[in-house]
Amino acid sequence: MSRRTPVQQPASPARRVVMGVGIAALAAAFAVRRSAASKLDKLRLRIAASAAPAALAEFFRQTGLQVLFDFDAIRNFTTREVSGQLDPEEALIRMFEGSGLTYEFINERTVAVRPRARLSAPVARPTRPT
Amino acid sequence: MARIGHARRKTIFAALFATAAVALMSSMTLMSAWVHAESLPLQVYSTALGELRTIVLGEHASAQLNTDTGLAVTNSAQLCEAVLDHGEALFELRRASLRPLRVLAGAFAMTTRASVFSVRVRDARNVDLLVRSGQVTVGTATVRQYQYARISSGGMVLRDLKAADMDRQLQWTIGQLEFSGDPLTDAIAEFNRYNDRKLVIADRTISSLTIGGKFSATDVDAFVKALRELGVYPLSDDGADPNTIRLVASQRREK
Numbered sequence: 001m002s003r004r005t006p007v008q009q010p011a012s013p014a015r016r017v018v019m020g021v022g023i024a025a026l027a028a029a030f031a032v033r034r035s036a037a038s039k040l041d042k043l044r045l046r047i048a049a050s051a052a053p054a055a056l057a058e059f060f061r062q063t064g065l066q067v068l069f070d071f072d073a074i075r076n077f078t079t080r081e082v083s084g085q086l087d088p089e090e091a092l093i094r095m096f097e098g099s100g101l102t103y104e105f106i107n108e109r110t111v112a113v114r115p116r117a118r119l120s121a122p123v124a125r126p127t128r129p130t
Numbered sequence: 131m132a133r134i135g136h137a138r139r140k141t142i143f144a145a146l147f148a149t150a151a152v153a154l155m156s157s158m159t160l161m162s163a164w165v166h167a168e169s170l171p172l173q174v175y176s177t178a179l180g181e182l183r184t185i186v187l188g189e190h191a192s193a194q195l196n197t198d199t200g201l202a203v204t205n206s207a208q209l210c211e212a213v214l215d216h217g218e219a220l221f222e223l224r225r226a227s228l229r230p231l232r233v234l235a236g237a238f239a240m241t242t243r244a245s246v247f248s249v250r251v252r253d254a255r256n257v258d259l260l261v262r263s264g265q266v267t268v269g270t271a272t273v274r275q276y277q278y279a280r281i282s283s284g285g286m287v288l289r290d291l292k293a294a295d296m297d298r299q300l301q302w303t304i305g306q307l308e309f310s311g312d313p314l315t316d317a318i319a320e321f322n323r324y325n326d327r328k329l330v331i332a333d334r335t336i337s338s339l340t341i342g343g344k345f346s347a348t349d350v351d352a353f354v355k356a357l358r359e360l361g362v363y364p365l366s367d368d369g370a371d372p373n374t375i376r377l378v379a380s381q382r383r384e385k
Contacts, residue, residue: 106355
């Protein structure tokens with residue numbers, strides 16, 4: 001539930017200007033690099049049978065792989081339960097068995113998921129209310 | 131040109147040196163007066179695009195800065211004050227303290243004595259607040275655990291979040307972006323916060339696409355390649371700006 005509350009605005013002291021100048025004077029650059037499993041690593045996985053978006057969310061949390069899917073296109077699909085010491089690709093094969101979903105590894109750490117009957121281009125859909 | 135004697139040159143140099151020294155001392159004094167306007171030590175921190183950085187604010191308090199963020203911190207015996215000039219930060223005050231933490235973000239002030247919360251400055255008049263634990267006071271209102279507040283000059287809109295949604299919103303703290311039915315336009319806007327190369331939707335038929343998944347915030351290449359599986363392609367004739375990737379629905383114009 002949403003509700004609106006008045007917000008008190010603090011005074012704007014000159015110190016904030018000084019702080020802004022100080023911030024503008026500083027810069028540093030480090031790209032964030034983080035490691036994750038690849039599609040060949042065996043992992044202990046346990047993913048319940050469920051609607052595809054929820055199952056895939058559990059899949060990327062447990063494997064650390066990058067995953068992309070068209071949310072509305074797969075939301076009515078369901079996947080099978082998987083459990084055991086599996087590599088991520090084995091897990092996807094078992095999850096998607098008989099589901100009508102398929103996958104494509106973009107690289108060792110990235111997989112895209114889509115319905116087996118592929119659309120040539122995304123279909124324009126009305127924006128969902130937030 | 132007339133020659134200037136050795137003594138004369140020394141006098142001129144000394145005068146120039148003295149003038150420069152006075153000017154330097156004056157600016158240093160002026161800057162010092164600014165910085166110590168309230169006799170508080172000032173620490174300033176910033177991050178570049180794609181950078182994450184964790185800093186110690188004081189005893190039991192820390193902040194993690196997200197991409198393209200600027201933060202200035204002053205500490206006194208009574209208060210730790212952090213000015214979030216731009217960007218986003220996760221603040222942690224790990225246990226109840228007599229010395230509160232006050233965060234100034236945009237035009238708003240937030241105060242807490244023990245909590246974990248994230249603040250994002252969208253602009254000077256629009257700020258987002260997520261409270262993961264504890265509670266944060268904003269003006270006369272209190273934002274509690276698992277609440278999201280969108281704060282603007284018109285007031286504050288509060289929304290309760292599930293734990294899973296809170297975790298999803300805070301994936302940036304580990305360098306990740308997680309989507310769950312988000313419009314492609316929103317997902318692209320998030321990627322653009324972290325990268326020099328900007329994604330642009332150049333075909334309105336793909337703007338209504340909703341996506342799910344999880345990516346490293348800086349892995350634009352893999353994201354664009356994965357989008358092809360969803361029927362979204364980068365334009366091949368877009369050589370004018372190498373830092374812009376325009377996305378369309380037609381495979382015929384694929385790179």
